[in-house]
Amino acid sequence: MSRASTSSLIEGCKDVDGRDKPGHDGGGGRRCLVRLAAVVSVAIAVIVGGFAAWVVSLGPLPLEEARNVSTTIVDRNGKLLRAYAMADGRWRLPVDTKTAVDPTYLKLLLAYEDRRFWSHGGVDPLALGRAELQFGSSGHIVSGGSTITMQLARLMEPRRERSVYAKLRQMVRAVQLERQLSKDEILDLYLALAPFGGNLEGVRAASIAYFGKEPKRLSLAEAALLVALPQSPERRRLDRYPEAAHAARDRVLARMIEEGVVSPEDAAQAMAVAVPKFRKPMPILAPHSSDAAMATVTDKPVVRLTLDSSLQKTLEALARDRAMAQGPNISVAIIAVDNESGDVLARVGSSDYFDERRAGQVDMTRAVRSPGSTLKPFIYGLAFEDGFVHPESLIDDRPIRFGSYAPENFDMTFQGTVPVRKALQLSLNVPAIALLDRVGSSRLSSRLKQAGGNLVLPRDEAPGLAMGLGGVGVTLQDLAQLYTGLARLGAAKPLREIMLTSDEREPLRLMDQVAAWQVGNVLLGTPPPENGVHNRIAFKTGTSYGYRDAWSVGFDGRITVGVWVGRPDGAPVPGLVGRTAAAPILFDAFARTGKIPAALPKPPKGALMASNAKLPLPLRRFRPVGELIRTGSDQVPRIQFPLNGSRIDVDRSGGGQAAPMPVKVAGGVLPLTIMLNGTSVGEIDSRRQRLVDPPGPGFARLTVIDATGAADTVVIRVQ
Numbered sequence: 170m171s172r173a174s175t176s177s178l179i180e181g182c183k184d185v186d187g188r189d190k191p192g193h194d195g196g197g198g199r200r201c202l203v204r205l206a207a208v209v210s211v212a213i214a215v216i217v218g219g220f221a222a223w224v225v226s227l228g229p230l231p232l233e234e235a236r237n238v239s240t241t242i243v244d245r246n247g248k249l250l251r252a253y254a255m256a257d258g259r260w261r262l263p264v265d266t267k268t269a270v271d272p273t274y275l276k277l278l279l280a281y282e283d284r285r286f287w288s289h290g291g292v293d294p295l296a297l298g299r300a301e302l303q304f305g306s307s308g309h310i311v312s313g314g315s316t317i318t319m320q321l322a323r324l325m326e327p328r329r330e331r332s333v334y335a336k337l338r339q340m341v342r343a344v345q346l347e348r349q350l351s352k353d354e355i356l357d358l359y360l361a362l363a364p365f366g367g368n369l370e371g372v373r374a375a376s377i378a379y380f381g382k383e384p385k386r387l388s389l390a391e392a393a394l395l396v397a398l399p400q401s402p403e404r405r406r407l408d409r410y411p412e413a414a415h416a417a418r419d420r421v422l423a424r425m426i427e428e429g430v431v432s433p434e435d436a437a438q439a440m441a442v443a444v445p446k447f448r449k450p451m452p453i454l455a456p457h458s459s460d461a462a463m464a465t466v467t468d469k470p471v472v473r474l475t476l477d478s479s480l481q482k483t484l485e486a487l488a489r490d491r492a493m494a495q496g497p498n499i500s501v502a503i504i505a506v507d508n509e510s511g512d513v514l515a516r517v518g519s520s521d522y523f524d525e526r527r528a529g530q531v532d533m534t535r536a537v538r539s540p541g542s543t544l545k546p547f548i549y550g551l552a553f554e555d556g557f558v559h560p561e562s563l564i565d566d567r568p569i570r571f572g573s574y575a576p577e578n579f580d581m582t583f584q585g586t587v588p589v590r591k592a593l594q595l596s597l598n599v600p601a602i603a604l605l606d607r608v609g610s611s612r613l614s615s616r617l618k619q620a621g622g623n624l625v626l627p628r629d630e631a632p633g634l635a636m637g638l639g640g641v642g643v644t645l646q647d648l649a650q651l652y653t654g655l656a657r658l659g660a661a662k663p664l665r666e667i668m669l670t671s672d673e674r675e676p677l678r679l680m681d682q683v684a685a686w687q688v689g690n691v692l693l694g695t696p697p698p699e700n701g702v703h704n705r706i707a708f709k710t711g712t713s714y715g716y717r718d719a720w721s722v723g724f725d726g727r728i729t730v731g732v733w734v735g736r737p738d739g740a741p742v743p744g745l746v747g748r749t750a751a752a753p754i755l756f757d758a759f760a761r762t763g764k765i766p767a768a769l770p771k772p773p774k775g776a777l778m779a780s781n782a783k784l785p786l787p788l789r790r791f792r793p794v795g796e797l798i799r800t801g802s803d804q805v806p807r808i809q810f811p812l813n814g815s816r817i818d819v820d821r822s823g824g825g826q827a828a829p830m831p832v833k834v835a836g837g838v839l840p841l842t843i844m845l846n847g848t849s850v851g852e853i854d855s856r857r858q859r860l861v862d863p864p865g866p867g868f869a870r871l872t873v874i875d876a877t878g879a880a881d882t883v884v885i886r887v888q
Contacts, residue, residue: 230349232349235325235358237255238255238261238371238470240253241470242455242472243474244474245477246478247473249383250452251452251454259369260370261362261371263357263471264372264373267353269373269385270373270385273387274387276430277392277393277425279317281396282316282396283316285316286352291346292344316343317355317356318343321358325362365378365395365399365402366407366409367406372395376391376395379394379449380449388439389431389435389439390418393421393439394414394444396421397414401417407444408446414444419440422440423436458516458666460532461666465667473667475668476516487758488500488503492527495734497526500529500736501517501519502518502734503730504517504645504730505728505729506649506729506730506731508724509727512664513646516532518533519737533645535644536737538645539714540639540720541710541713541720542596542598542710543722543747544617544639544711545601546593546655546692546709547617547680548613549589550680551684553681553688555847555872556847556872559779560589560690561780561784562784563588564592566578566583568599569793571606574635576598576634576638577599579598584597587600602634605637606793610631610633610636610637611631613632613636616679617651619677620650620677620679625642626641639713639714649664649731652724652731654677654680655685656724656725656729657685658685659681659682660678661676662674662676663675681847682773683776690772692707692709695708698753700756706766707725707769708721708722709721716741716743717736720751721751723755723756723759725769726767726770727764727767730758732755733751785852787877804837804838806841806875806881808832808834808881809835811830811885813885814885815885816885817863817888819887829861829863830862831858831859831861832861832873834857834858834881838879840876842873842874843872847872863887864887865887869885869887
């Protein structure tokens with residue numbers, strides 16, 4: 170209804186009113202007022218209905234789009250490792266106001282932009298009224314009447330026009346926001362979307378780009394600057410107009426003095442601080458791990474890794490420095506793993522991610538390379554497990570042939586007869602191959618694969634003796650996982666780098682506890698490089714054929730560290746040796762963890778600790794397979810009972826004590842020694858049988874060794 174028709178109706182009512190025209194009783198006036206009220210009600214209803222229809226036409230709030238942020242990769246403690254720009258190139262990092270933003274900044278922001286933020290419902294009538302009065306009295310805008318919620322509404326639906334309609338729209342959207350989100354959620358969203366110039370959005374991206382740090386701890390000058398920038402982000406860009414930004418910051422501080430938020434002295438000190446004039450690069454820690462996480466997890470804005478940012482940063486610097494010292498085109502890769510959990514604490518895929526000469530973007534911790542001698546400890550471990558050799562056993566290091574294969578030591582010399590312990594510590598090739606010949610190449614390959622070590626053989630080739638000296642491919646991360654199996658007494662834990670809600674990784678069997686402890690004890694005594702401390706770190710080095718790869722892998726009671734040095738393109742590097750190129754980096758890595766190397770586990774139950782003279786006769790000296798072949802099958806020991814693969818039901822009726830288990834043997838040269846799970850349990854007399862106390866329920870390995878070193882082994886299941 171038009172204003173003219175409404176006015177005519179009112180004038181008509183006056184004519185009907187008895188006061189204007191004598192003689193009227195006033196009844197018509199009352200009817201007219203009723204009609205007027207009805208008309209007004211209809212008009213109000215039409216206005217309200219139209220407004221409601223307009224509000225409905227706005228559609229739902231674009232919250233999902235507003236919540237789109239840059240994908241961020243964080244470490245195990247939530248510290249930023251790397252962020253990836255959004256598809257359109259903007260940097261917009263998620264913000265948690267309660268834990269990640271400096272309280273001083275929040276205090277300045279709310280005091281300057283929205284003093285009643287925590288109490289209003291999205292629109293602050295007092296602020297709007299104050300803004301109108303200031304504009305009317307001064308002729309220009311002194312302070313805005315928009316609340317933070319209204320500003321958030323404008324950021325969510327950016328529009329160029331500045332009109333009454335646009336302001337009304339912001340007010341409606343602000344009320345809707347307040348009804349759907351909590352105050353903390355509104356503040357988080359605003360601090361993620363607020364513009365700070367260029368492609369920077371949100372206080373976190375701005376703080377990192379301008380100050381090189383998270384906004385958790387800001388100075389007063391920094392906080393005031395971040396309050397000032399969003400008001401005119403392009404005209405106050407620090408990398409273009411630092412003077413304008415400086416002046417805007419000082420105006421914020423001056424107003425804070427007026428309102429009693431900061432003291433004049435503190436504000437004066439803040440005003441004296443220069444503003445940054447250049448943007449800093451976004452952090453790129455653990456780039457290879459971050460790239461892998463981005464390819465694996467595609468539906469989460471924040472991906473948490475198991476890495477420790479402090480250790481990661483330290484080892485990246487170590488790899489970069491050592492690669493430069495090694496020479497051009499040489500790279501360094503390092504991986505550090507927590508023994509107990511299998512969590513990757515640091516992964517340095519190359520010495521410099523952006524160095525094209527060193528193929529920096531290739532992750533050498535995942536590259537398949539020849540491991541050199543780093544697989545030898547597992548050969549010795551299976552030999553200890555089988556019970557035909559002990560760390561104090563004697564073994565020959567002399568020229569020998571295995572068919573057409575004649576292994577030689579690295580220095581082309583032979584040591585003669587040495588203890589097995591020394592053979593492993595000196596990384597002698599002939600003893601290792603002799604033991605592998607006895608253990609079996611296929612068995613070694615199968616056991617390593619079972620424990621998570623994926624060995625890569627040349628096409629159409631089966632495992633052979635050459636794998637003991639590096640004739641196979643493996644990655645640094647798989648080597649590290651296998652060595653954690655030694656540190657964990659025979660049970661390797663699958664590596665984890667991305668922290669998910671559930672962790673259902675089960676340990677993988679590598680070898681028996683006693684055998685794993687014996688290997689670790691031997692490696693602990695390996696002579697360290699010049700920068701190392703004796704008997705603190707159990708480690709092994711390796712050098713691949715042609716000086717292409719230098720390795721060193723070691724562990725203490727807490728972590729396992731693996732180091733690779735070489736050229737990513739596989740070209741040979743004369744003089745590149747594991748002991749001189751990789752081992753010093755390994756010991757430096759342990760030193761830079763900032764912790765004293767933790768002690769290795771104590772000897773498990775059943776570990777035989779004795780000198781060579783006190784070992785059982787068959788264990789005093791190792792004899793290669795060729796020396797065990799004799800004429801007459803009766804001279805070779807054979808276990809007649811229990812049979813291989815049999816199930817033994819042990820009688821435990823006598824108060825829980827298991828009844829002895831009979832062992833019967835045929836052949837062999839007396840005395841015959843019985844080994845149960847690698848531990849001697851006695852000798853067999855002339856009757857060639859003996860009662861043996863069975864182990865607990867589960868699989869057990871029973872070995873009989875005669876006086877010449879010939880042996881027979883069965884695996885049984887005790888129930």
